[in-house]
Amino acid sequence: MSKRWRADRLGRLGSSIFAEVDGWKREARQAGHEVIDLSIGSPDAPPSxxxxxxxxxxxxxxxxxxxxxxxxxxxxxxxxxxxxxxxxxxxxxxxxxxxxxxxxxxxxxxxxxxxxxxxxxxxxxxxxxxxxxxxxxxxxxxxxxxxxxxxxxxxxxxxxxxxxxxxxxxxxxxxxxxxxxxxxxxxxxxxxxxxxxxxxxxxxxxxxxxxxxxxxxxxxxxxxxxxxxxxxxxxxxxxxxxxxxxxxxxxxxxxxxxxxxxxxxxxxxxxxxxxxxxxxxxxxxxxxxxxGVNEPVAALYQRRRDVLLQALRTEGWEIPVPKATMFVWAPLPAMEWGLSEGWSSRRISREMLIRYGVAVIPGDAFGQEGEGYVRIALVNDEELLIEAASRMVRFIRGE
CATH class of the missing domain: 3.40.640.10 (Type I PLP-dependent aspartate aminotransferase-like (Major domain))
Structure with missing residues (x-):
């Protein structure tokens, strides 16, 4: 057929990183991993x-x-x-x-x-x-x-x-x-x-x-x-x-x-x-x-931020402490920790998910200035955040 039923403008949107990460999650689960999903910024608590x-x-x-x-x-x-x-x-x-x-x-x-x-x-x-x-x-x-x-x-x-x-x-x-x-x-x-x-x-x-x-x-x-x-x-x-x-x-x-x-x-x-x-x-x-009826939602995410960053800091991964949002913007220490040159934030994110079951979003998904970072969403309870920190560090160190 000669007609094309897809607008050219869709090609200018680029691929959805969230759909791409969903595919990586399926691969990780097929490999037997219980995925800790820190990719999408979707609150895990209900309204009041x-x-x-x-x-x-x-x-x-x-x-x-x-x-x-x-x-x-x-x-x-x-x-x-x-x-x-x-x-x-x-x-x-x-x-x-x-x-x-x-x-x-x-x-x-x-x-x-x-x-x-x-x-x-x-x-x-x-x-x-x-x-x-x-x-x-x-x-x-x-x-x-x-x-x-x-x-x-x-x-x-x-x-x-x-x-x-x-x-x-x-x-x-x-x-x-x-x-x-x-x-x-x-x-x-x-x-x-x-x-x-x-x-x-x-x-x-x-x-x-x-x-x-x-x-x-x-x-x-x-x-x-x-x-x-x-x-x-x-x-x-x-x-x-x-x-x-x-x-x-x-x-x-x-x-x-x-x-x-x-x-x-x-x-x-x-x-x-x-x-x-x-x-x-x-x-x-x-x-x-x-x-002023309910506790502000920020209190929950501040506790989670502190737990995650402390767990990573204990392992030697120092990350700037954010003052706001439900995300941690984490500079990758890959080169210093032994990953070979050429590992982009996207490759690191994919391999970390497939091998260790932790889902984050690669920084380059948000623009070229995001290369060298990953975005970590604080959307799980504190126990799982500690486990996620342990898995991420083990992956980056090549353990």
Missing amino acids: ETVRRVLADAALRPDSYGYPGSKGSPAFLNKAAEWLAYRFGVQVDPEQELLSLMGSQDGLGHLALALCNPGDIALIPDPGYSIYAAGLAVAGVEPYLMPLKAENGFLPDFNRIPEEVWKRTKFMLLNYPSNPVSAVADLGFFQEAVAAAKRHEVLIVHDLAYSEMAFDGYRPPSILQIQGALDCAVEFHSLSKSFNMAGSRIGFLAGNREAVGALRELKGNIDYGIFSPVQEAAIAALEEDIR
Whole structure:
């Protein structure tokens, strides 16, 4: 047959590392290993009992099954605005400056379609979460990679971006606390970012999915706290990680009303919004946080971080201590520990899984600057994390 039933743009998405790692897991299990899966950042704890009950009760109501509306219920948008004010001191108009989403990935995947024309440029981090580049590929937008390096705290250097690139750029994407590198940024950095955006008439898109997963007393800020940020910035928030609602698929976009309105217009043409009971459950989760009812989810991940890093440190593998997220961005000591030259982070990750049954994500899956690292997700209990640390060290040492 001469027709091709597969769009060329799919080739620009690249292969899914998560599908690839799933194949490695099957190989490991066929080899008889009990796999410790530290690859995908999916919370292993449920939402609070109150949130689950609200969801269940709402799902049983006969009137919950109509189209919910793509914008989001007024009750959810108002509660999201209340939570932003409580958490960051940020005031937004829930009618014009907020939009509900099926998780932040929904918005990140569609935003370039709403904001850009083919041939425009967007600045994205390298390493960066895979949806950043994928959303651009679908929209025909050209990525310009901002290298994130350890010596600069994994922050981009705006002064190194050429003027001709700035002129073609529609938006730049920032992510702090960040996935995969677990870096953080302070208000001074965001002030610099807002100044650069205004100078070059560029929108800032800040992915703040990990705002509530910070450790050691650190509290991540919102870029919307910066004076004048509503003129040039939007920010994604997600209930997936912060409130253990990953499978519920709910989050929101806040900020500049023109950009929010553009995404609202696009989504008004492609979906009918979030299941109403999920929005009610999200309201309950945000309300519990405002009232301080439950232990913050960060406490669990801080304990896990400390257990894993201590176990690795005991074996001689020193890893920088992250201040936030559910990930550890681990520089590989392979060369010093005896693995032969030419072992990429991808080869190390695959062989470690197939031989020792520990699944992590190779750093190069997030961009070329990720080579030499692996991302370890803190998504198992402490006993399994200690066992995983032992297996990883044994593999790297060639035992």
